[in-house]
Amino acid sequence: MPITLEEIAKLSGVSRSTVSRVVNGHENVREETRKKVQSVIDELNFQPNIAARSLAAGKTGIMGLVIPAGVSALFSDPYFPQLIQGISSACNKRDYSMMLWVDEPNYRLRTIRQLLYSGLLDGVIISSMLMEDPIIKSLYERHMPLVLIGRHPELNVNYIDVNNQAAANKATSFLINCGCSRIATITGPINMIAGYDRYQGYCTALDQHGFDLDNSLVAEGDFTEVGGYDAMKQLIPQKPDSVFIANDTMAMGALRALHEAGIRVPEDISIIGFDDSPIAPHATPPLTTMRQSPYDMGCEAVNTLIEIINNQVRPPQQIVIESELVIRESCLSKEFVKEAI
């Protein structure tokens, strides 16, 4: 039996309205009154009923987070956990709460309906990865306050993203500058925007440096360790001298395949990953990689969403975070070796 505003009012000898003002930090309450009411609130551990507040004010302080199913595969990658943690942490700071929706295709209609029409959510963060996503489209069309993690290929919508193309380009260029010439890549799924963008960055880097794209040096992975392992096995017969791998988790798998095959890293082959995930510095050898911080992206997304919720209509915010090259020991500069000899 929870406590109500009315009871607090009775106990502190003021009206319901005044208690409401105290709870919501409105001005025009005498300091003395405020203190008296606050002490009753604290004593009884009063917490306003969110449902009632929502009904009356049209705001809930709750935001939705939609992440794709198939996370059990994707989740072997620490990307989502970090993202969730960032979002959750930022929500706590801003006094918001988070509802999590795992987007299972079978229940997609239910998800969309509840997201949109239940009146429970002030806004939604979507970490979709697919090129086409019906949820995004629905929410966008209905003007639900919305922030994406990762850019959208068509819609002019708010998003936070790393500059995947530029980062992949930088990574590939780094391999080229190390003197590598048979540069392979293990991509993410090409129907995911991040997978697509990183592959594009690889292609443009090759092009800019006068290399031709060799399809036998391209293997599509799925962002999992095992996917990286399999893709690397497929690439080994092509004898690449370096590989740009679209995330660190696949790089770990690739490393495993190379160790098994007796191919040394970086002496025989240079490896560069993507993410700078927690495991990268602990790989054997420590992994050169492109840094991105899903935790920070999550925080940024929350703050952006709250701005949107509060300020109503604004030009879409599209925040692109540059990714930084983290050089460790998995790449060997051929020039450097020549000099050393």
Place this chain on the structure above:
Amino acid sequence: MPITLEEIAKLSGVSRSTVSRVVNGHENVREETRKKVQSVIDELNFQPNIAARSLAAGKTGIMGLVIPAGVSALFSDPYFPQLIQGISSACNKRDYSMMLWVDEPNYRLRTIRQLLYSGLLDGVIISSMLMEDPIIKSLYERHMPLVLIGRHPELNVNYIDVNNQAAANKATSFLINCGCSRIATITGPINMIAGYDRYQGYCTALDQHGFDLDNSLVAEGDFTEVGGYDAMKQLIPQKPDSVFIANDTMAMGALRALHEAGIRVPEDISIIGFDDSPIAPHATPPLTTMRQSPYDMGCEAVNTLIEIINNQVRPPQQIVIESELVIRESCLSKEFVKEAI
């Protein structure tokens, strides 16, 4: 501007009450009326306002899920992602939604308050791992419908758990039966219940087979890959002939340390893990391990919680799932080798 019951009522020429009955599947509505109303509902994509429903009925169809912070460490393990997916999937099936609370110590008071007093949650699932958890205690004392993932050391509360002790015992006994005699272990954090229980199982197995506990063969890990790697490095000088490792993620790290040290698995040392995580069959060599399914535990937890919510007071449900030994190639039977020679 969402649609309301009243509007549906007007459009279908019945009263608000009748629409409510249709929406909630009550009986005593003429089939003809029901169809008429339903068609209007479908056409307008009507979704009842959860807040209003909650206020009026005292139920929301929302459950809370609390998982510990530090997940970014723990999340490198697929345990939580799978658990979340199981819970989410079961919620979808049962027409519930899930709010996720990452338990950050700094915001614990806020979490508890909102969990308990906001009136938004019909029940809570807690996947705490610590021996002492103030959140559990608060919710328990206030009679919030509650299911734990993992047993509680004191409280007589509903939970779903694997039989960690028995499973660890089985794993250790398996190593003994393979002819191993210097059996090491890499434990989880001992202040986590699962870590503690698995360690206990290891100890009792040793005891039952007449081995003494040798503390130099015990290394405490933290359930992460890197933790497993470090712990294994610490154990190698002790020259164990086998290791029981409290989860597969640490086992992957241990395997890495062993490869680096040139120690062959299983020829030189036998390794057994815990979880049968997705990566286990793909390890080098494929990992013998104890199977548990956090996905299924999540489903079970949801179903149990919904029962509790609906049936009010019941004796605490304590569901213990037996864990199954999955034999792969990371353990070698010494007997078998002798025979082979």
Place this chain on the structure above:
DNA sequence: AGAATATATGAGAGCGCTCCCACAAAGAAA
């Protein structure tokens, strides 16, 4: 047939809150 029961629908109250407006008390301007 009339009375008793079963079935279908509507009206009203109220869940706990916010927000608008009314009004009292106090201070500033005339």
Place this chain on the structure above:
DNA sequence: TTTCTTTGTGGGAGCGCTCTCATATATTCT
């Protein structure tokens, strides 16, 4: 002083729903 503002507080309406109760219609029993 009177008038006009400012500040602090209370009362009422209403958010969209569920639920109980009253009422109207259909079915069964004597």
